[in-house]
Amino acid sequence: MRGALFLLTCLLVLLAWKLSSNGRDHSPPIIIFEGSHAFNLTNLRTPSSREEIVDIVNEARRNGRKLRVVGSGHSILPLAISEGITLSLNKYRGVVRVDLGAKQITVKAGATLKEINTALDSHGLALGVLSCISWQTIVGAFMTGTHGAAINHGNLATLVVSLEMVTANGEVLRINRDDELYNAAVMSLGMLGVITEVTIQAEDAFTLREEVTVLTLQECMNQFHNMTMSHDNIKMWIDVVSNSCLVSSADKVKDHLRPFPNLWWLNLKMHMFEMTQWIITMFPQLTGQLMPSIIGTPLFFQPNSRVGKSYEIFNVPFYESPQTQQELALDIKDCVKSVEILHQFVHSNKIPVNSFIELRLVNSDKIWLSPNYNRNSCHLTQIIYRPSTETFNQYFYNYFDLITAFHPRPHWGKNFNLTKSYLSVLYPKYEDFIVTKHHLDPSGIFTNSFLESLFTN
Numbered sequence: 065m066r067g068a069l070f071l072l073t074c075l076l077v078l079l080a081w082k083l084s085s086n087g088r089d090h091s092p093p094i095i096i097f098e099g100s101h102a103f104n105l106t107n108l109r110t111p112s113s114r115e116e117i118v119d120i121v122n123e124a125r126r127n128g129r130k131l132r133v134v135g136s137g138h139s140i141l142p143l144a145i146s147e148g149i150t151l152s153l154n155k156y157r158g159v160v161r162v163d164l165g166a167k168q169i170t171v172k173a174g175a176t177l178k179e180i181n182t183a184l185d186s187h188g189l190a191l192g193v194l195s196c197i198s199w200q201t202i203v204g205a206f207m208t209g210t211h212g213a214a215i216n217h218g219n220l221a222t223l224v225v226s227l228e229m230v231t232a233n234g235e236v237l238r239i240n241r242d243d244e245l246y247n248a249a250v251m252s253l254g255m256l257g258v259i260t261e262v263t264i265q266a267e268d269a270f271t272l273r274e275e276v277t278v279l280t281l282q283e284c285m286n287q288f289h290n291m292t293m294s295h296d297n298i299k300m301w302i303d304v305v306s307n308s309c310l311v312s313s314a315d316k317v318k319d320h321l322r323p324f325p326n327l328w329w330l331n332l333k334m335h336m337f338e339m340t341q342w343i344i345t346m347f348p349q350l351t352g353q354l355m356p357s358i359i360g361t362p363l364f365f366q367p368n369s370r371v372g373k374s375y376e377i378f379n380v381p382f383y384e385s386p387q388t389q390q391e392l393a394l395d396i397k398d399c400v401k402s403v404e405i406l407h408q409f410v411h412s413n414k415i416p417v418n419s420f421i422e423l424r425l426v427n428s429d430k431i432w433l434s435p436n437y438n439r440n441s442c443h444l445t446q447i448i449y450r451p452s453t454e455t456f457n458q459y460f461y462n463y464f465d466l467i468t469a470f471h472p473r474p475h476w477g478k479n480f481n482l483t484k485s486y487l488s489v490l491y492p493k494y495e496d497f498i499v500t501k502h503h504l505d506p507s508g509i510f511t512n513s514f515l516e517s518l519f520t521n
């Protein structure tokens with residue numbers, strides 16, 4: 065009788081939780097993060113040729129209208145929201161050419177990472193680094209500084225060899241790595257023009273072996289430098305409530321492919337976890353009991369190992385749930401200290417953190433608006449499931465304030481709360497970017513009020 069009652073309660077909780085989840089529309093643009101803005105699709109244009117794109121830009125300029133390009137719409141803040149025309153390159157995609165000698169692929173700008181992975185694989189090539197999903201468009205990814213987890217690799221923008229861009233006056237520019245404009249254009253959040261084509265550097269296809277180990281937070285931090293320096297790719301998922309740390313390393317190997325044995329089990333665990341998170345949002349006072357009883361057990365964080373094609377290992381079996389994130393790029397030397405501060409901050413303020421902190425490393429670059437500009441970086445991502453406004457502000461923005469001395473640079477595709485005066489401190493090339501923006505787009509076609517509040521002088 066008791067067993068049946070327990071089962072019934074579980075079923076009711078599951079049902080209530082499912083009903084409370086939002087339905088999601090998967091037609092592009094796809095909007096993933098909870099609380100993300102809505103796209104006004106009444107002025108949506110979907111050109112299928114470069115000539116059409118040039119015509120639309122000319123039309124916007126002549127009529128004094130704003131124009132923003134949307135990729136897959138995965139960014140949390142209103143980067144791609146337009147107060148005039150919304151341009152989707154969903155019908156302007158596909159491979160233009162593959163140069164096997166140079167190991168480079170040229171694609172139209174609407175191509176997704178997934179399409180690029182598949183095309184490269186069929187030619188025995190692959191991207192050297194990748195984010196944890198491949199649903200995004202390649203341009204949306206490099207425009208926001210999307211990255212992977214390899215200290216020997218920069219973010220995805222550093223793979224761009226050249227790009228083609230339609231500027232506000234309808235001119236088509238081809239920009240190569242050596243050009244002065246390259247470091248401004250390759251991560252410009254769509255403010256300098258519409259990217260129409262891009263050539264990406266690939267390498268020979270490779271296999272990765274992923275090893276998942278479980279440590280305590282203390283062990284993880286003590287071994288941070290050794291671990292991060294001894295693997296091709298490494299990421300850490302930390303639960304600050306239960307003090308557990310899952311380390312996933314991935315190294316190039318010649319082994320035979322060996323997929324995860326229990327994908328269904330992984331999915332089931334993710335559903336159980338989401339249900340726990342949902343309960344915590346209603347009873348935040350239970351965080352301290354519930355997180356350790358799920359995440360802190362061997363049931364959830366389990367050692368594992370698999371061997372797969374690079375892009376299969378780079379991409380985590382991602383379970384889509386209504387969560388939101390703040391991601392900060394810090395100097396690697398400040399990484400452990402920042403985690404310690406976060407740990408103390410969460411515990412002393414009893415913040416109901418119901419998800420992980422993720423750590424990943426990214427090599428430095430010379431791209432003007434890059435979070436990795438001139439700095440080998442540790443990316444600290446705070447993830448939280450359906451936070452209240454108070455928890456959201458406290459967990460993200462109060463923590464940000466606590467570590468400002470480390471000059472954390474936010475991921476452009478995630479949450480942040482910055483002013484332009486602060487941006488000019490964080491990005492040494494901020495003023496040069498503003499000058500370039502005014503030069504290429506004097507009447508500010510390619511902007512919206514959100515970006516205008518951050519990028520004007």
Ligand SMILES: Cc1cc2nc3c(=O)[nH]c(=O)nc-3n(C[C@H](O)[C@H](O)[C@H](O)COP(=O)(O)OP(=O)(O)OC[C@H]3O[C@@H](n4cnc5c(N)ncnc54)[C@H](O)[C@@H]3O)c2cc1C
Nearest residue numbers: 135136137138139195196200201204210211253254259477
């Ligand atoms: C589930 C999930 C997992 C993620 N994992 C990672 C990860 O592992 N690592 C990481 O770093 N990030 C990650 N992100 C963040 C994500 O990669 C970025 O938000 C990225 O910008 C999404 O690409 P998009 O195609 O959706 O771009 P959008 O959000 O649509 O656009 C981003 C920006 O690019 C501009 N843009 C797009 N196309 C063009 C064009 N053709 N010309 C000019 N401007 C253009 C837009 O105007 C906008 O400013 C993740 C996001 C989600 C939702």
